[in-house]
Amino acid sequence: MADNLGIITLESFSKQATRINNILCEWRNADNFIIPSKCPRFSSGEGKCVLEESVRSKDIYILVDICNNSIKYKMDGDYNRMSPDDHYQDLKRVIMACNGKPQRITVIMPFLYEGRQHRKTCRESLDCAMMLKELENLGVNNIITFDAHDPRMHNVLPLGGIEIISTALQFTQAFLTEYEDVEINSEKLMFIAPDEGATERVVFFASLFGVNMGMFYKRRDYANIVDGVNPIVAHEFCGGSLDGMDAIVVDDMIASGGSLIDVCRQIKERGARRVFVFSSFGLFSSGFDKIDKAYEEGLFNRIFTTNLVYQKPELLEKEYYFSVNMNRYIAAIIDTLNKNQSMQQLSKPEKRIRETIARFKGSSL
Known part of the structure; x- marks a missing residue:
């Protein structure tokens, strides 16, 4: 299965992804699993994603940290810090750049985007549920997150693959x-x-x-x-x-x-x-x-x-x-899913x- 494994990391998670890739390469005696990508911005602030290698028939894992506010982009001559909304838009751009060609797409999003806006108590948006449905509609097969604010978000995708991993x-x-x-x-x-x-x-x-x-x-x-x-x-x-x-x-x-x-x-x-x-x-x-x-x-x-x-x-x-440090655990999750093995022992490792x-x-x- 190693030949079909591909990792796409957004800039927000690039440091951890490099270490995760090295761990997987060591386990599998391989050279590299990361598929180079970039999300450049136009001067207006609009963006796009460019993949620099083919993803056809690959088992793709996309890693993103929507909380990384250290990254900036230039718009109208000034620098803006990336918000969770910006990171989520870039995630969707990566998925769209894959163009439906991968065998399977798994999104690893440790902090669940809009996880705190998980329920409606008045006339308000239900952002987390909409995000999960949107990713499903974009062709994402699995979503991996950690210690979600409300684990009942499972219910949004009753037939989809969403794994909430315990730390x-x-x-x-x-x-x-x-x-x-x-x-x-x-x-x-x-x-x-x-x-x-x-x-x-x-x-x-x-x-x-x-x-x-x-x-x-x-x-x-x-x-x-x-x-x-x-x-x-x-x-x-x-x-x-x-x-x-x-x-x-x-x-x-x-x-x-x-x-x-x-x-x-x-x-x-x-x-x-x-x-x-x-x-x-x-x-x-x-x-x-x-x-x-x-x-x-x-x-x-x-x-x-x-x-x-x-x-x-x-x-x-x-x-x-x-x-x-969670790098080895994320590597184990990717390794397990790529081999189509059970996630039970990883999601809640009681034993x-x-x-x-x-x-x-x-x-x-």
């Missing part, structure tokens, strides 16, 4: 490697959901670790909207005692970090020994000042996020930050997580 294995491995003094029992460790939406992820972790969980309920001001959302009035905690325990807060993303800081503060006020954060996507859209101050105040010990989205250079230098925890407990005796 729980990589977080478990990174955490237990870094903190060998962690005691995995219900008296010393608790997983905490910062809101109702994170409950399913926290239940998954807590059940595999065999410990208890807690949850914060976001009380919002539904009479007002600020920056597109109803502002949070307070976080109410539901759970047992945290006195002397290690607490792990699990969520899909860190945006401004305001909610995270409030949650960490309440956890510390309840007597937690240490506070750790697992978040698949570290966007840090309001900078680092508030996060830095919270760390200096001792509200948390470490933040773990993945390299699935663009990481700001200053983030990588933070003492409190740990980058969880491997249990084995990792068992090895850790065995080495701690």
